[in-house]
């Protein structure tokens with residue numbers, strides 16, 4: 424294993440004690456998949472955010488990217504589309520043993536949907552300083568309005584996720 428990856432693992436493990444090295448690599452794998460999905464959104468003029476949902480057997484059951492402009496839908500965030508698609512696959516409005524990967528910390532709407540869907544684990548990349556509703560601006564899952572204790576793993580491939588967004592906004596300005 425490379426020293427860099429091992430170092431990043433040791434940093435993340437400080438916030439998520441039960442994280443094994445193998446599961447860390449799995450989380451990185453799916454986050455890279457979400458980053459690739461985000462890029463397809465960015466290439467079509469959408470803010471690049473990608474999301475993936477896997478089931479308890481680590482099978483991919485939904486993948487999506489931010490599609491607000493394409494669908495003319497303010498609710499078409501990557502997480503919302505992924506939750507809808509995964510719920511269809513599972514024939515259930517609950518996604519209890521599933522893991523949602525998303526490149527950016529969820530907004531209040533998506534954090535609410537994640538709670539409603541009872542997701543087993545949320546893994547996200549970059550913190551969102553303006554609307555982040557998992558820990559940065561507010562912590563919706565741990566607040567009094569939440570009836571689901573959500574497990575959260577933040578910061579997986581955070582540098583890649585952050586850079587992808589920064590590059591996109593920079594290119595948009597130029």
Ligand SMILES: [Zn+2]
Nearest residue numbers: 500529530533
């Ligand atoms: Zn959202």
